[in-house]
Amino acid sequence: MPTNTNSNSPMPSLGIINFQQGGHKFQLCRYAPAEDVAYFVRHYWVVKWDLAGEDPYTQHVIPNPCVNLVVEQGKTAIFGPGKEKYGHRLEGQGSVFGVKFKPGGFYPFVQENVSSMLNNALCIGDVFDTDPRVLEEKVFSHSDDERNVSLVENMIRSKLPAQDxxxxxxxxxxxxxxxxxxxxxxxxxxxxxxxxxxxxxxxxxxxxxxxxxxxxxxxxxxxxxxxxxxxxxxxxxxxxxxxxxxxxxxxxxxxxxxxxxxxxxxxxxxxxx
Missing domain, CATH: 1.10.10.60 (Homeodomain-like)
Known part of the structure; x- marks a missing residue:
């Protein structure tokens, strides 16, 4: 079973700017991958927020040397490492599901230089044969994180490359x-x-x-x-x-x-x- 770490517990920020100050605006959970997938994936992450009746909030993150697969309504894609801090605007109520690959862990899936992804996000359909809108519908049709971890992990496992x-x-x-x-x-x-x-x-x-x-x-x-x-x-x-x-x-x-x-x-x- 995946392990879950809540943002209310002491934990490293992993690049989330002003983590302790911003934590009351959202909930962050991280889940460990299964053993076979863990060779390539560092963890799954879920961010949820409910700012109904409150001002929007932008959470900034320091870039890191990891590729992230991000499932978000209308914005699902696979993103390479960035060069500068980036912000995510939180407003109303919502959630995002993500997969953080280990440094170097995404390359075996595509066999193309990851440097080509710096300013070019990949469509998940090009890597995992999955329609992003269908995936969004499945992920956001309920609020069970572990169910989504299993769903996305099985998608990744279906294309799992040889260990490099x-x-x-x-x-x-x-x-x-x-x-x-x-x-x-x-x-x-x-x-x-x-x-x-x-x-x-x-x-x-x-x-x-x-x-x-x-x-x-x-x-x-x-x-x-x-x-x-x-x-x-x-x-x-x-x-x-x-x-x-x-x-x-x-x-x-x-x-x-x-x-x-x-x-x-x-x-x-x-x-x-």
Whole structure:
């Protein structure tokens, strides 16, 4: 049976900006995939909200090196990794069902460079032989999350490719970057995994869709945002040093390039919510 994590429980934000502040606007549940599908899929996620009589709310998310299959009324598609934060407008009452593939986990389904998906969402019918409108009707005809997990998981399983060892390699590299804040250069990845830089870059272009340099950058900025969300006082110089930046200005530039705000602007906006 899938496991379920509710947004009311302590959990990593996984890139959801101002997670604790925005959590009262929606409910987020994550479900673990079955063992065979788990080689490719990180988890299923469900967002539900009821803002009837309230102002609309936009929840922003920091991009990550994962492909997501998103089932939403009239908008169902498969989306590659993004380069900047993106927002989802919540209004009235509604829900979204999603599948987050592991970094590199979607490539075996299509055998095409994931980098081609950066600005081009895929129709699920092109990958899973499923009409998106029919899938939407099935998913939103009831409110049973586990039933939908089984439905979508069976759809994925029907097209399950052979296990590709490169997916394991990619996940080891991405996990290493996220777990080691002192990693600031691609050369350090190459040295640790004994891999030529060109080989590493081709691997990420093919399987992940973004460069290893970008993954390093986004991991540091996500860490910075989560640290800012969890504290009321801030020492930007210390935070930039903790994240391996040689100077605060470089940290601020990277932070703004992803979130559209300086760290100080981000912190002030959080306080006014």
């Amino acid at each position: 060892e490169q997916v394991i390699v990619v996940n080891q590299i991405v996990d290493y970057v996220y777990e080691q804040p002192e990693i600031t250069k691609v050369d350090a990845i190459c040295e640790h995994f004994r891999m030529n830089i060109r080989t590493l870059q081709r691997l990420f272009d093919q399987y992940v869709g973004v460069s290893p340099k970008w993954v390093i950058k986004i991991a540091r900025i996500q860490s910075a945002a989560e640290t800012t969300d969890g504290n009321d006082t801030h020492n930007w110089a210390k935070l930039s040093m903790d994240l391996g930046y040689h100077d605060q200005s470089h940290f601020i530039k990277d932070f703004k390039s992803i979130l559209g705000q300086t760290p100080e602007e981000y912190a002030l906006r959080k306080q006014t919510k």
